[in-house]
Amino acid sequence: MTAATAACDAALGGACDAGLIALDPAKMAHGFPAEPFAYRHFLAAHPLLQLDALAALAARMPRDRLEYNSGRLKVDQKPEETPAVDLEPAEIVRQIETAGAWMVLKNVETIPEYGRLVEAVLDEAACASGHRDRKSAGMTEPMGFIFVSSAHSVTPFHLDYEDNLFMHLHGDKAMHVFDNRDRSILDEEELETFPGKHRNHRFEDSFASRERVFAFEAGDGMFLPYTWPHWVETGADWSISMAITWKTPEGLRLNKLYFANAVLRRLGLPQPAPGRSRWLDSAKVALYDVARLPLEPLRRGEAMRRMLRAALFGRAANYYYGKAGKT
């Protein structure tokens, strides 16, 4: 048990002693969840996070939970020009030292042993922020994403609609992070999203002076707050990282508003930013909840998810199937 979790444990009756991460409760009290910060973790040698286990995991995951392409991308990579890698997912993991590839295994929490790991990390994080566990801290929709990349790979400029405990496990990596309150970097339209919208955003060289760079070796981690833009590059060795994410009640509400505003913009009705009109925001959230209800059971199967994405947002919304997955 770390000093940080020991202090938590003493305060909270021994519920948070997993010893997976070393979050400093004092730092959490100041920066969490508003600002990014670095921390250390103890997962680099975890058996579920080694290459052989990840190759087996890639072979088990549904195809739309795997995304991969060449790692030789630009920071402002045009999605339609993303070079592919012609290998099966498990082979990419096995050959990552030479494949020149970038891969993410999405929603690994759906595999029970990975789901337990995700839960344990989030319980420990909740403890460090003064809560009994992640549920009492309001951390919902726990998810895990594992990144496997060859040397000198780039993840282009993007943002994610969740809070993220990022942990680096092998090789070296740097994350270039930008303040999400700066609308001269991403404006309101760029914050809007819908399922299947490609995550890459335009990047201008002038942004670089406003970046904060977090450098990682195995055992390093960082907290990345909701929708803070970032791009990532690996160093001279292949790399493995994991992002353990969750949503807050405020993040869930904003996600619904960004989705509703994206749909209305496509219908020629651009909307005020979330927070400008309380009643309008509430109406959009209510409409979103009603519209989503009948779709929820359909989304459980991969084929139906793919069809719904294409029907609602066009064929390009299934971009990550790549060459091998195109029909």
Ligand SMILES: [Fe+2]
């Ligand atoms: Fe990201």
